[in-house]
Ligand SMILES: [Fe+2]
């Protein structure tokens with residue numbers, strides 16, 4: 086399947102701090118995730134494009150091209166969503182610069198090209214897992230527009246291209262140990278960077294009192310809108326013989342794109 090590059094028209098100038106179901110905790114967690122996306126997705130594209138000339142399958146080359154186009158567009162729109170943080174009075178640039186320095190200036194030059202590709206394939210599995218989860222458990226419906234549109238579109242396209250980095254990795258280095266090491270590095274990196282950005286925003290959110298935090302945590306647990314699915318999903322990726330297309334997630338993507346009017350119903 087060859088992914089398609091689309092660009093929804095979204096305006097982020099009027100998004101409140103608790104845009105995610107009136108729940109500040111999950112709003113901030115997701116804001117922190119937005120901050121990771123633009124430069125993270127540029128890293129994915131760099132990591133995959135490095136191997137384009139070594140691919141012999143013309144269809145895979147075409148899928149790589151479309152993958153790069155989709156990720157570039159995701160980065161652009163998530164960057165546009167930073168505007169919402171700005172209008173909400175958050176200072177995020179210092180934390181963003183610290184994350185980008187650590188991730189792309191300190192850590193990225195240190196790893197081998199294959200390891201960067203493996204980390205990318207692992208993170209693509211995790212983003213597709215997030216996407217599928219968000220589309221089935223109703224959490225996207227709890228978001229205010231335009232954030233719900235942004236997330237629905239991004240989720241659908243992550244599902245569409247979920248196997249591209251994995252297939253490039255398999256074509257250039259199919260060893261299980263490489264795949265497993267990529268997932269371990271991805272989990273550690275994601276955990277550290279995401280929490281740093283989250284706590285940076287949380288420190289600027291005095292209205293998230295300990296009592297409100299307790300209530301919101303309980304509300305999220307009651308709805309099942311937690312991140313406890315991440316570890317089981319990572320373990321699934323580590324199963325020998327795993328492939329991203331083992332699961333038929335495509336109907337979820339189709340339905341989301343139809344809801345947005347980006348494809349015909
Ligand atoms: Fe993306």
Ligand SMILES: [Fe+2]
Nearest residue numbers: 156209212243
């Ligand atoms: Fe992706």
